[in-house]
Amino acid sequence: MRLFLSTLLLASRLVSAEDGSAAWLRYAPVTQAKNSRLLPAAIIALNSTKSSPVYTAGQELRDGIAGIFSKELNVSTQARRTSSAVIVGTLTAYTNDYGDLEDAEDLEEDGFFLSTEQDQVVIVGHNERGALYGAFEYLSRLAQGDLSPTSFISNPQAPIRWTNEWNNLDGSIERGYAGPSIFFRDGFVLENVTRAAEYARLLASIRINGIIINNVNANATLLTARNIEGLARLADAIRPYGIQLGISLNFASPRDLGGLSSFDPLDPKVDAWWMNITTQIYAKVPDMIGYLVKANSEGQPGPLTYNRTLADGANMFARAVRPYGGVVMFRAFVYDNHISPANWKADRANAQLEFFQHLDGKFDENVVVQIKYGPIDFQVREPASPLFGALHNTSTAIELQVTQEYLGHQCHLVYLAPLWKEILGSDLRADSRSSKVKDIVSGSRFKRPLGGYAGVVNVGTNSTWLGSHLAMSNLYAYGRLAWDASLESEAILQDWTRLTFGLDQEVLDTITDMSMKSWPAYENYSGNLGIQTLTDILYTHFGPNPASQDNNGWGQWTRADKASIGMDRTVKNGTGNAGHYPPEVAQIYENIETTPDNLLLWFHHVPYTQRLKSGKTVIQHFYDAHYEGADTAQAFVRQWESLKSKVDNERWNHIMFRQTFQAGHALVWRDSINQFYHNLSEIPDESKRVGNHPYRIEAEQMSLVGYKLYSVNPFHAASRHTAIVTNSNSSAGIATANITFVSGTYDVAVNYYDIIGGKARYQLEIDNRTIGKWTGNLEDKLGHAPSIYLDGHSATRITFKGVEVRHGETVRITGQPNGMEPAPIDYISFLPPGVVD
Incomplete structure (x- = not known):
C-alpha cells in the first residue's frame, strides 16, 4: 500500500508544473518512501538561535523529510537521549551533550x-x-533514494568558496541572462531580501560560504550610509545559511565619494578614509568576508595611476579588513586593452604574469590573487594560466564563470564541469614537482594559508535563477568542485539530475548524454584547435564574428590571414607566452609536434594546410568540426523530445524551446565560421558542404514586393551574404518563389533575424495553405537582448515539421515590420526527413 501511494505521489509530481525556483532542493516524493519506517522519529538541532545555521539545519531536515517521505518530524532544540533521532549540531555541542565522538576528531573548518x-x-x-x-548532504542522499548506511567525514579542500555576482546598483547585471538583480534596484539595496535568502539556501546546499554581491566594475555609491544599512539587511538574511557577505570596491571611491583629491594608496588620507569606511561597514556587518577589487583593467581606476604597485593597492585594503578577519581578493585580470596588433610580440595572454609575477611575496597574508582559469577571458578552451605556477609566496584563487558569457548565454546547453576539471587537473610542474592547479589554489602545493574558488554566477529574478533549467547544473557543479575537485563531472551531473528531475533512468541517461556532449559540441561549432571562442568580442559575446577578434587593441587575436592562422606564442619566434610556464610544460608548448592539437592555434601560427595528428589539415578540421558540432546540437532536440512524458510540461516546454533555438543557432555558427574561413583561405571543403546548400531558397532570389535586398554585416552572418528587409517600417513585405523540389513531406525552416526594438510578425504560406505564423519576440524569451543589427547574434530559425509539399507550388512569406524590426529574412529550407540543412 505504501509503494502504491508513493508511486501516486511521484506521478502527481511529474504532471504538475515546476518553475525551477526549487532547483535541486525540490524534496520530491520518491518511490523509496516505503522505507520511511527506517527513518528516525525526531530531529534534535543543538542550537535554539534562529539565526544559527544549526537551527536552519533542523528546519531544513524537517521540511526535506516531509517532502520526500510525507513524514512529519518534530524539531527539538534540547538535547535528549532517544533511541531514534536525527541529531545535528557542532562537534562542541554534541560532545557537551552526548560525550566524545572519536569518529569526528579529524574535522576541519566547515x-x-x-x-x-x-x-x-x-x-x-x-x-x-x-x-x-x-544536513544538506543527508537530505541529498534521501532525495536520490539512497538509504544505505554510511559513516564518513567530509572536509573542504579550500577555505574560500565564493560566488561573484556582477550586479549593478541600478538593478542590471553585467553578463546576466536571467532578469534583474536580486540585491539592488534604482541605486540602492532592495528592501525585500527574501530572494537573497532563498539564493543563500541554494548556495549553502552546495557548500558555498561567501557572496560578493556587486559588480567588479563597482560603483562608489555602494558605500553610502543608506546602502551600508542595506548591506546589513542582506547579511542578516543570508547569515542563517552560513553565507557571508562581501563587496566589490571602486578604487577611486575616496575621490569620487569621499571628496579627497586623490585615491593614491600610499596617501595617508586615502588610507585613513578606507580604514574609516571599513569600520563603518563592519559595525553593521560584523562577519563581512572582505573585499573584491578590480583595478587598472578595462578602464577601472587603480594604483598604477600613481605609479604604485598592485601590491600597494591590495595591501591598503588588507590593512583595513585585517582587524576583522577579512580577506581581500585582488583580481589578476589586469591588461592593456589598447595594445597594437601590428606588434608581433604583443600578447594579452602575457599580461597576468607580467603584472603580478614580480610581486610574488609582496602581498599581505590576507590578500588572495584571483586568477581567471586561462590567460585571456573565459574562452571555450584555454590552457591554464601560467600565473598559477608562478606565485609561490602568494595565496591564489581560481576564477571560473558559471554565467555563460562567451559560451551561449544560457541559450546553448554547455555543461562546464568537464572544462573546469581539465583546468583544475592541469599539472604545471613547478620546480619539476606535481603542481596541479587544484592543489595550488587550495593552498596545499605552496603551503599557503588561504586560497580557493570564485565563481561568477549572476543569478537573477527569473524563476530558473540562471534563465535556463539545464544551466543550473553548472552552478551545482561549481559548488561541488569547489569543495572537492577530485569529483568526476559525470557523477556530479547525475546527482544534480536526480535531484532536479527525479529518478527515472531514461531521464538520467538522456540528460547525462546531452550534457557530457555539450562542451565538445559547442567547441566544435564555435572555435576549435585553441583558436578561442570565435564570437563577437566587440559587441555581445554571443553570436559568431571571427573578424572581430583581430585588428583591434583587445588582444584576443587569431592572426588569421589568407594563408595562415593562430597566435605564435613560442619563445623562439613569437610572444614568448609558452616560456611563461615552468620548463617541463614550456617545452611541450614550444614544440609544435608536442603541443596538443586542441591548443595548436593557441601557441602556434600555422598554414591552413598544416597537418594535425589526426592527418587532417587545419582548415578541413575546421569544416568537419563545425558540421559535427552543429549535428550534435540537432540531436539534442530529438533527445529532449523523447522525454516528453517524463518531465513536467512547464520545464519540458522551456527546455524544448531552448534546445530548438540552440539547434538553429548552431547552424548559424557553423555556416558563419565556415563561410568566413572558406572565403579567406579559398581552400574548398573536401566534402563539398561549405557554401553548397541544395535545400535552400535564398530570400534575395525570391520575387519581392515591399521587400528590398540588404547586405548583412558581417557578411558571413547571412547565407550568400545577403538578406531582405521591408521597404519601410510600416508596410508589409511579401516574398514568393516557386517550389522546385520534388513532391513530398518536408520540414520547412525559415532563417530570419530577430532584433531588439520591434516585434515583427510573419506568415508562411504554400499556395493557399497557412503553414505557420510567428512573432520576432526572442528578446522576451531568451533572457537577454541579442542585437540591434542583422548579424550572428540576431540570426535565428523557426521550423515547421511534416509539411506536405507539391512540386510547382508557390511558397510565400509575408513580413509585417514593427518598430525598428523590418521583418528580415535570410532563406527558406525544404528539408527531407532526417536531413540537416
Missing part, C-alpha cells in the same frame, strides 16, 4: 561528519556551517 549506521543519524559540523552542510 567540515562535517555524517553517520547513518545506527538508529540515530548523527550530523556533526566542525562549526555551525559545517553542520548545515551535513
